[in-house]
Amino acid sequence: EPEVTQTPSHQVTQMGQEVILRCVPISNHLYFYWYRQILGQKVEFLVSFYNNEISEKSEIFDDQFSVERPDGSNFTLKIRSTKLEDSAMYFCASNPGQGIYEQYFGPGTRLTVT
Amino acid sequence: QQQVKQSPQSLIVQKGGISIINCAYENTAFDYFPWYQQFPGKGPALLIAIRPDVSEKKEGRFTISFNKSAKQFSLHILDSQPGDSATYFCAAYNTNAGKSTFGDGTTLTVKP
Numbered sequence: 001e002p003e004v005t006q007t008p009s010h011q012v013t014q015m016g017q018e019v020i021l022r023c024v025p026i027s028n029h030l031y032f033y034w035y036r037q038i039l040g041q042k043v044e045f046l047v048s049f050y051n052n053e054i055s056e057k058s059e060i061f062d063d064q065f066s067v068e069r070p071d072g073s074n075f076t077l078k079i080r081s082t083k084l085e086d087s088a089m090y091f092c093a094s095n096p097g098q099g100i101y102e103q104y105f106g107p108g109t110r111l112t113v114t
Numbered sequence: 115q116q117q118v119k120q121s122p123q124s125l126i127v128q129k130g131g132i133s134i135i136n137c138a139y140e141n142t143a144f145d146y147f148p149w150y151q152q153f154p155g156k157g158p159a160l161l162i163a164i165r166p167d168v169s170e171k172k173e174g175r176f177t178i179s180f181n182k183s184a185k186q187f188s189l190h191i192l193d194s195q196p197g198d199s200a201t202y203f204c205a206a207y208n209t210n211a212g213k214s215t216f217g218d219g220t221t222l223t224v225k226p
Contacts, residue, residue: 004157031212042219043150043158043203048212056213091157101146101209105157 002026004106006092012112013082021077021109023092029104030097032075034067036060036088037108043091049075050097082113118206120217127224133191135220137204140185144206144215149178149189152201161202162189194224
């Protein structure tokens with residue numbers, strides 16, 4: 001069964017450093033998403049991406065964040081200058097579109113900012 | 115208006131019992147309501163979802179009840195099993211905006 005994959009599974013970085021989290025959505029899916037989950041808290045929407053552009057973003061997704069689909073398979077989330085409060089699990093998700101709204105989540109990347 | 119309120123925060127049920135988790139939303143632009151199951155260290159997995167044009171959807175032991183006028187929906191797990199022990203999140207999705215709002219989650223423990 002196709003699945004969303006994410007790399008790395010765990011990323012440790014120092015405050016102020018740039019990180020890039022990578023995702024490979026399910027092939028032929030059209031909509032892509034990033035969410036974050038601070039330990040023990042709820043899942044928070046960051047951004048949705050369709051047709052090579054951001055379709056919606058939350059107030060969390062400020063200028064420090066960017067997303068990109070550099071080729072036909074990868075979908076990345078970049079945090080330019082990490083802060084301690086960026087420490088969280090980051091989940092990528094995708095859905096097929098065309099009236100199908102089920103989102104399929106990846107296993108997540110645990111980001112630890114020290 | 116973007117909030118989704120979920121209750122209870124935690125729930126303990128005996129094996130074979132019924133687990134009920136409730137959610138309420140405010141924004142009438144939401145038009146798709148999924149429930150996710152999450153095990154520790156894993157990503158959320160879609161369990162069941164409903165559109166607002168139906169009042170109930172059943173898949174196996176899992177049922178969503180939806181009350182459009184009250185802007186509430188709930189998940190019922192029949193014959194709860196220890197393997198159902200997980201965190202459950204409701205969500206509300208605005209399909210036009212492509213944005214999901216999640217509830218705070220309910221930690222379900224099913225005792226053998």
